[in-house]
Amino acid sequence: MTSRHPPDPGVLKAFWRRVCADLGLEPTEEIDWFGFGDSQGMADELAAEVANGAKRATAGLVAEMQADNEPRPTQGQHWIVVDGAGQPRVVIQTREVRLAAFRTVDEAFAWDEGEGDRSLAWWRAAHIEAFNRSCKRLGIAWSEDLDVVFERFDVVWPVSSAHRLVLRRPCADTEWDAYHQLRRTELFARFLPHLVYDPDFPDSWTPEVFHFGLFAAGALLGCVQVRWISASEASMHLVAVAPQRRAAGLGRELVRRAETFAWVNGRRRVRVLSTPSATGFYRALGYVDRPAWCSAPADPASLPLTRQLDAASVTQRHVINVESE
Secondary structure, eight states: OOOOOOOOHHHHHHHHHHHHHTTOOOSSSEEEEOSSSSHHHHHHHHHHHHHSSOOOOEEEEEHHHTTTOOOOOTTOEEEEOOOSOEEEEEEEEEEEEEEEEEEGGOOHHHHHTOTTOOHHHHHHHHHHHHHHHHHHHHHHHTTTTTTTEEEEEEEEEEEHHHOEEEOOOOHHHHHHHHHHHIIIIIIHHHHHHTSSOOOGEEEEEEEEEEEEEEEETTTTEEEEEEOOOOSEEEEEEEEEOOGGTTTHHHHHHHOOOOHHHHTTTTOOEEEEEOOOGGHHHHHHHOOOOOOOOOOOOOTTOOEEEEEEHHHHOOOOOSOOOOOOO
16 A cells, blocks of 8 residues: 655645644644555545545555555554545544454455445455455465455544545444444333343344444444345344434435445345334335235334335435534
């Protein structure tokens, strides 16, 4: 992840001082920089996707980072993202770093990386091609057992990009705490008071289960859990919007983005178990009552609903800015 044209150190320092002034930070931190991809065009494209789209993750081959003496990201660290000409465009902050074999990547990381159609299949194909080029340059054999740095980040500058609404996996402990607290208070306490909320419930952490939060400027606005039922069907669980954010269209955005995640990964039908008070909301989004083949829910107060997905409703670009409190 290096720029084709290294940036001018003086330009970087002036840029960082301006960012710190905007964010109310002391410009004492040493700031690192990098450009995405292995070409000028890719660096331009991906810097724009961070600023204007949903790219909130990146992956780097450890062997390449070591060969190029690139620093490994650490949680909480700020980075200046430069374009292919070496011009600073965006400031990001690392939220999560995971070192693991290439083969361990899952659908949630591919979605968070925000490239191509955001599917795991696209991610694997694109990165195998890119990492093969890197291995050829380094004179090593490509293998899916090679270590990769999987990094998730947030945009902190420009402020307009930081306020962009993004569906992604929670990262830092504070985000996970907020995620579990929203589920505990707005779902279990209100609708499932006979159950004790367990954030470590084993069935919630299997490979076919994905946890997402709806974030803007680092604030959690909503949550949803997606589960693969089969190769063509998914289910949504524990859908909630923060109480201070209701009646702003965020519930619809949350569901539509979760549907898009299911769609790009091959699922064509989504099930939900709705509370009586939410059935009108889901029906307005195209969900219909339980078909004959759907088994009755364990909770008689829940209403099974289902929706057949179509490209027209899930492939639209989601670009909404939200002013965070």
